[in-house]
């Protein structure tokens with residue numbers, strides 16, 4: 542009945558987990574919800590004010606499909622400042638979140654049968670969008686023992702004559718791993734030799750905990766700018782998920798193709814959102830720093846609480862706001878065999894909602910969003926540890 546392309550595509554595991562949590566909450570249970578993929582902070586006051594002022598000034602009509610020139614200019618100026626790359630406003634296009642930025646890219650670049658390389662654990666939208674346009678995701682695994690580091694030779698080794706693009710995500714959802722500049726450079730060189738596009742999802746670029754070199758845009762622009770797409774978003778940095786504002790930075794010709802796609806589909810993103818995003822991008826950045834500092838404190842706390850338990854192993858995330866613990870040591874041949882079983886039983890027994898690793902191509906793991914209050918983190922950690930204990934009460938060396 543429906544188009545073939547839908548047969549290939551899965552729904553969102555994160556949204557499903559969140560819906561389950563909501564169902565229990567409505568049934569009157571005290572649910573600790575660690576599924577959120579969004580900041581728990583309000584949008585900064587000056588950003589909200591700019592959105593409200595836009596409505597009051599009747600800035601409520603269509604804009605150019607690509608977005609208002611001053612916002613495109615402000616975003617290009619931000620990338621010039623932050624990364625030292627030469628970007629013009631003509632290379633920026635405003636999208637309804639990073640999601641549409643990536644989807645425009647998939648529509649404009651991928652033909653049926655094309656291979657698109659990415660790394661796992663991944664944000665599920667990345668391979669699902671590839672499949673939606675009939676292309677084939679080629680997934681290169683990374684290992685928690687190595688901090689989920691992407692290896693250049695593994696990516697280069699996955700290139701075939703059908704490879705059209707490589708999609709990288711740094712900081713990564715769900716692992717919090719960063720891709721180093723030194724890792725990216727040989728990937729870019731391998732792609733440049735074969736005329737392969739590189740798309741970098743920088744949605745969490747402002748949420749990096751330590752001041753480490755992460756100038757991926759510069760590495761790309763220096764070596765491969767004519768086949769580079771950067772996908773950005775205001776959602777996570779500025780706590781603006783509901784406003785729907787993202788962008789692409791891409792060569793002018795590709796940006797023109799995005800403009801055609803968007804002009805025939807959604808047109809511009811909400812006019813008042815654009816004014817709010819302009820205030821966010823070009824106004825004071827203290828709110829971003831304050832949120833990052835708070836995420837860091839939460840990360841350190843929840844990481845310490847959970848890893849005090851011997852059977853839970855967890856890499857400390859370097860960016861974004863998710864913990865991605867390996868709980869395979871708690872699984873057994875009995876009742877709780879998989880991380881999906883674990884997440885389901887944890888929800889039913891302790892009313893703690895997490896997303897199982899299966900959705901991120903990482904069975905044996907859980908994704909815990911720490912974009913929630915310290916009190917919820919403390920309570921949730923206590924319940925998780927109690928649940929873990931209940932799974933292996935008799936096991937030696939696991940007393941607390």
Ligand SMILES: Cc1ncc(COP(=O)(O)O)c(C=O)c1O
Nearest residue numbers: 578638639640664714744774776
């Ligand atoms: C890795 C990654 N990229 C992009 C996005 C897109 O977010 P938005 O469409 O709100 O900008 C998300 C959202 O969860 C994400 O986790």
